[in-house]
Amino acid sequence: MEFERIERIFDSYVIGNYSRLPVAFVRAEGSCIWDSEGNRYIDLMPGWGATLLGHCHPKVVAAIQRQAAELLHVDNSFYIPLQGEVARQISQHSFGGKCFFCNSGAEAVEAAIKLARLYHQESGRYKIITMRDSFHGRTMAAITATGQDKYHKGYLPLMPGFNYVPFNDLEAVKQAADAETCAVMLEPIQGEGGLNVATDEFMTGLRRFCDESGLLLIADEVQSGMCRTGYWFGYQAYGIEPDIMTLAKALGSGAPIGAMVARPEVAARLTPGTHASTFGGNPLVCSAALATFRAIEDENLLQAGRQTSDYIFGRFREMAARLSIIKELRGRGLMCGLELNRDGTAIFERCLDHKVRINCTHGSVLRLLPALNVPRDLLDTGLAVLEEALQKAEDGEI
Numbered sequence: 001m002e003f004e005r006i007e008r009i010f011d012s013y014v015i016g017n018y019s020r021l022p023v024a025f026v027r028a029e030g031s032c033i034w035d036s037e038g039n040r041y042i043d044l045m046p047g048w049g050a051t052l053l054g055h056c057h058p059k060v061v062a063a064i065q066r067q068a069a070e071l072l073h074v075d076n077s078f079y080i081p082l083q084g085e086v087a088r089q090i091s092q093h094s095f096g097g098k099c100f101f102c103n104s105g106a107e108a109v110e111a112a113i114k115l116a117r118l119y120h121q122e123s124g125r126y127k128i129i130t131m132r133d134s135f136h137g138r139t140m141a142a143i144t145a146t147g148q149d150k151y152h153k154g155y156l157p158l159m160p161g162f163n164y165v166p167f168n169d170l171e172a173v174k175q176a177a178d179a180e181t182c183a184v185m186l187e188p189i190q191g192e193g194g195l196n197v198a199t200d201e202f203m204t205g206l207r208r209f210c211d212e213s214g215l216l217l218i219a220d221e222v223q224s225g226m227c228r229t230g231y232w233f234g235y236q237a238y239g240i241e242p243d244i245m246t247l248a249k250a251l252g253s254g255a256p257i258g259a260m261v262a263r264p265e266v267a268a269r270l271t272p273g274t275h276a277s278t279f280g281g282n283p284l285v286c287s288a289a290l291a292t293f294r295a296i297e298d299e300n301l302l303q304a305g306r307q308t309s310d311y312i313f314g315r316f317r318e319m320a321a322r323l324s325i326i327k328e329l330r331g332r333g334l335m336c337g338l339e340l341n342r343d344g345t346a347i348f349e350r351c352l353d354h355k356v357r358i359n360c361t362h363g364s365v366l367r368l369l370p371a372l373n374v375p376r377d378l379l380d381t382g383l384a385v386l387e388e389a390l391q392k393a394e395d396g397e398i
C-alpha cells in the first residue's frame with residue numbers, strides 16, 4: 001500500500017496521540033527494517049528498546065508460530081506451563097523472586113506500586129519516593145510516579161502519595177522519607193530522562209537506607225533489563241538487590257509481555273483477588289519470552305552486547321574529541337547516549353532521511369538502543385551517518 005493511502009486511513013480512524021514520522025514500516029529482519037515504499041533503514045532503536053534481539057529473531061518467530069497453532073490464549077484461572085518456565089528464568093537470572101505477569105511496562109509499575117502499598121498496609125505506609133527525570137509509564141499511577149511535570153499536564157489531580165527527589169541524591173531521599181513512606185522506586189539508568197546512570201554510592205546507599213528504614217526498593221528495569229546494560233538486569237552493576245523489579249520491553253522481543261518480580265516474602269502479599277490481568281503471561285507471549293532467554297544464552301548475546309557497547313562508546317569518544325557539539329557521553333551497555341549542547345531533533349531527522357533510525361530524548365540527548373546482535377557493518381554505516389549529521393549541525397548546515 002502506498003504511504004499516502006496508509007496515512008489517509010490512519011488519520012481518519014486512529015487517534016492522533018503520537019507525533020508520527022511520515023514512514024510506515026512493513027517488514028523487518030535483524031537490525032534492518034523496510035518501509036512501505038521498499039526503502040531499507042538501519043534500525044539502531046528497534047522497537048523503542050523492545051526488540052533487543054533484532055527484529056523477527058528466528059527462534060522467537062518459530063516459538064510464536066508453534067505456540068499460536070497449539071494454544072494461543074488461556075486465562076489465569078488455570079496453570080500455564082510456559083508462564084512458570086518464564087518466571088523460573090527471570091527468577092534464576094535475578095534475585096530469586098516470584099513473578100506476576102502483565103502486558104506492558106506501565107502495568108508492571110502499577111503492580112509494583114500496588115504491592116508496595118499492600119505490603120505495608122497494616123502500618124498505613126503508602127508514600128513512594130521517585131526520582132526527578134524518571135519515566136515509569138502512562139497509567140495514572142505510573143505518570144504520578146514519573147518525576148517530569150510535562151507528563152502530568154492536563155491530568156491533575158494526580159494520585160496522592162508520591163514525592164520526587166533529584167536522581168543520585170541520597171540525602172534528598174532521606175529528607176523526603178517519613179513515617180508514611182513505603183518504598184523508593186528508580187530506574188538504575190534513566191532512559192526517557194536522558195540516559196542518566198545511577199552512581200555506585202547512590203545505589204548502595206539507597207539499599208542501606210531502605211534496609212534501615214523498612215522501605216521497599218523498587219528497580220524499574222523496563223528499559224534497562226534483559227542484558228541491555230551489560231548485565232542481565234541493570235541493578236546487578238551495583239552488587240545490590242532490589243525487593244521488587246519491573247520488566248517489559250525486551251522480555252518478549254516484541255511480544256507484549258510485562259512482569260513484576262518480588263522477593264518471595266513480599267510477593268506473598270499478592271493473594272487471590274488482589275490483582276490480575278486477563279492476558280498477563282498467556283501462552284503466546286510466554287513462548288516469545290522463553291525463546292528470548294534461550295536465544296540470549298545459546299548465542300552468547302550478553303557478551304556480544306558488551307563488546308558492541310565498548311565499540312560504540314569508543315566511536316562516541318572519537319566523535320566527542322572532534323565535535324564540540326557533543327557535551328557528554330551518556331548511558332551504559334547498549335543504552336548509548338550523546339548529550340549535545342543543543343536540541344538534537346534536526347540530527348535525528350537527518351539520520352532518518354539517510355535511512356538510519358536513532359532517537360532523541362529529553363531534547364538534547366541522542367539515544368541509540370541497538371540490538372545485542374547488531375552486525376558490525378550495519379553499525380558502522382549507521383554511526384557514519386550519525387557522525388556526518390553531527391558534523392553538519394556543528395557547521396550550522398542543519
Ligand SMILES: Cc1ncc(COP(=O)(O)O)c(C=O)c1O
Pocket residue numbers: 104105106107109135136137138187191192220221222223224248249
Ligand atoms: C523505565 C520505564 N518504565 C516504564 C515504561 C512504560 O512501559 P510501557 O510503555 O510498556 O507501558 C517505560 C517505557 O519507556 C520505561 O522506559
